[in-house]
Amino acid sequence: xxxxxxxxxxxxxxxxxxxxxxxxxxxxxxxxxxxxxxxxxxxxxxxxxxxxxxxxxxxxxxxxxxxxxxxxxxxxxxxxxxxxxxxxxxxxxxxxxxxxxxxxxxxxxxxxxxxxxxxxxxxxxxxxxxxxxxxxxxxxxxxxxxxxxxxxxxxxxxxxxxxxxxxxxxxxxxxxxxxxxxxxxxxxxxxxxxxxxxxxxxxxxxxxxxxxxxxxxxxxxxxxxxxxxxxxxxxxxxxxxxxxxxxxxxxxxxxxxxxxxxxxxxxxxxxxxxxxxxxxxxxxxxxxxxxxxxxxxxxxxxxxxxxxxxxxxxxxxxxxxxxxxxxxxxxxxxxxxxxxxxxxxxxxxxxxxxxxxxxxxxxxxxxxxxxxxxxxxxxxxxxx
Numbered sequence: 001x002x003x004x005x006x007x008x009x010x011x012x013x014x015x016x017x018x019x020x021x022x023x024x025x026x027x028x029x030x031x032x033x034x035x036x037x038x039x040x041x042x043x044x045x046x047x048x049x050x051x052x053x054x055x056x057x058x059x060x061x062x063x064x065x066x067x068x069x070x071x072x073x074x075x076x077x078x079x080x081x082x083x084x085x086x087x088x089x090x091x092x093x094x095x096x097x098x099x100x101x102x103x104x105x106x107x108x109x110x111x112x113x114x115x116x117x118x119x120x121x122x123x124x125x126x127x128x129x130x131x132x133x134x135x136x137x138x139x140x141x142x143x144x145x146x147x148x149x150x151x152x153x154x155x156x157x158x159x160x161x162x163x164x165x166x167x168x169x170x171x172x173x174x175x176x177x178x179x180x181x182x183x184x185x186x187x188x189x190x191x192x193x194x195x196x197x198x199x200x201x202x203x204x205x206x207x208x209x210x211x212x213x214x215x216x217x218x219x220x221x222x223x224x225x226x227x228x229x230x231x232x233x234x235x236x237x238x239x240x241x242x243x244x245x246x247x248x249x250x251x252x253x254x255x256x257x258x259x260x261x262x263x264x265x266x267x268x269x270x271x272x273x274x275x276x277x278x279x280x281x282x283x284x285x286x287x288x289x290x291x292x293x294x295x296x297x298x299x300x301x302x303x304x305x306x307x308x309x310x311x312x313x314x315x316x317x318x319x320x321x322x323x324x325x326x327x328x329x330x331x332x333x334x335x336x337x338x339x340x341x342x343x344x345x346x347x348x349x350x351x352x353x354x355x356x357x358x359x360x361x362x363x364x365x366x367x368x369x370x371x372x373x374x375x376x377x378x379x380x381x382x383x384x
Contacts, residue, residue, distance in 0.1 A: 029064045029115055031384040032056040036070075042354075042373035044366045046076040064113045072105040105130040111139075118145045126160075132212075135162045137179075154185035166212040173229065177207035193243035201235040203259075214312050214365075221305045225312050228296070233259035247275040257291075263316065265291035273327075283327030285352075293318040300364050314361035314371070325352035346381045 034054035041047045052070035059065060111124025120143040128135040139158035146153065160179040164172060180203070187197040209227040216223055237255040244250055251271040258264045271285040294316040296309035303310050311317075328349040332342035354373040356362065362371050 029058045029062070029113070030056070031058050032381055033384075034068070034379060034381045036377065036379040038375070038377045040373065040375045043368060043371055044076070046074065049073045062114055062116050064115070065111070066113070067108065067110045069106075069108045072107065073101045074103045074105070075101050103130055107135075118149075119143070132165045132167045133162065134165065135160060137161070150189040152185075152187040154183070154187065156183040156185075157181070162207075164208055164212060170212055170224075172208050172212060174208050177209065178205065180204045195241045197237075197239040199235075199237040199239070201233075201237070203231075203233040203235070205231045205233075210311075211313065216300070216303055216310055216312050218301075218303070223305055223310060225310050227309055227311060227316075228261065231259055231261055233257060233263075249273045261316070262295035263291055263293070265289065279331050279333055281327075281329040281331075283329070283350075285323075285325045285327070287323040287325075288320070289323075290320045291318065300360060312361055312365060314356070314359045314365070317359060317361045319359045320357040321354060323352055323354045325350060340382070344383045348379045348381070349377070351376045 032054075033056070034052075036050075036052045036054075038050040038052070039048070040050075050070055050072045052068060054066065054068035056064055056066035105128055107126070107128035109124065109126045111122055113120065113122045115121075120141075122139075122141040124139050126135070126137045126139070137158055137160035139156070141154070141156040143152055143154045145151070158179075158181045162177040162179075164175045164177065166172065182202045183199060184201075185197055185199040187195065189195045206229055209229060209231060210225045212224070214225040216225060235255055235257040237253060240252045242250045242252075249272075251269075251273070253267070253269040255267040256265075257267075267287065267289050269285065269287045271283060273281055273283040275281045294311065297311050297317050298307075300312070328347075330347040330349075332345055332347075334341075334343035352375045354371075354375070356371045358369045359371075363369055
């Protein structure tokens with residue numbers, strides 16, 4: 001399927017897997033089961049339904065193994081062609097359907113974690129498969145506590161080696177798409193109510209970076225998009241957390257990003273959490289994102305058939321986006337029933353609304369001025 005058309009949705013879902021591991025590394029090792037359901041929909045008529053389950057088992061006092069399995073079922077009237085079904089069918093001659101859904105993606109993730117008083121080490125692997133794309137990755141995360149546990153140094157390394165399998169007969173310049181990432185962090189507790197974190201990221205992507213299905217059509221020619229086959233990025237992020245009072249905390253994040261495609265981006269995020277009672281915590285968040293265009297992007301009308309690079313994906317153009325969200329965390333009171341002890345349960349719910357600025361590339365592909373999306377998530381954790 002046209003993987004890049006749903007990239008926003010799958011990025012949301014992939015981040016949840018990483019966040020679940022990050023939260024786990026900050027807690028004591030415990031036996032736990034996690035059940036979740038995520039849903040994504042956007043104004044391009046893409047919908048992603050994603051049930052998932054995670055199981056975490058403590059082997060010894062310092063060792064835990066775990067796994068998470070998710071299914072992404074996607075439906076979309078504009079998944080492959082924007083608003084141009086007849087045109088794209090003539091270009092690709094592709095047939096697409098997976099039962100009720102346009103595509104189904106299966107994604108198991110397995111890891112093992114060692115943790116003692118000063119060290120946390122996580123090793124894992126991730127695999128995903130869908131009809132036209134296979135994703136595989138391995139990763140390692142290490143955290144060292146220093147200065148009476150007031151300072152933490154972190155190192156995370158991951159490598160993904162993916163492969164395209166276009167759903168129609170098309171020879172790509174390469175079927176591979178690889179990504180290596182290194183993250184280095186320093187976290188400091190400045191006082192009992194204030195902490196900060198600095199993160200540097202290096203990202204190296206190579207292979208077939210475009211989508212096999214995105215194309216540019218004009219009155220004189222139709223051509224598939226084409227991008228450089230390597231992209232190297234650098235990012236620097238600052239996170240601050242301040243407890244305003246015993247029940248309220250404020251989180252702030254700024255991230256600067258630049259890469260060899262000449263994309264420069266800034267991200268500002270703010271989150272506020274308030275413990276309403278011993279069982280209820282409410283949260284609200286806002287995110288502003290702005291970026292410049294890749295150096296090879298042109299206005300749609302200015303492309304020529306023999307241009308070295310041709311791009312129609314708005315994510316590589318200049319645009320802004322705003323995201324607002326709400327979160328709810330429930331910790332039921334101690335109440336043991338015949339089946340379950342509710343005091344061992346935590347329920348997390350969230351909803352985020354995303355909207356971009358007006359964009360000519362969105363208008364070209366989706367026949368609308370801007371992209372809007374809604375992402376919701378419900379997770380139930382139970383500790384044994």
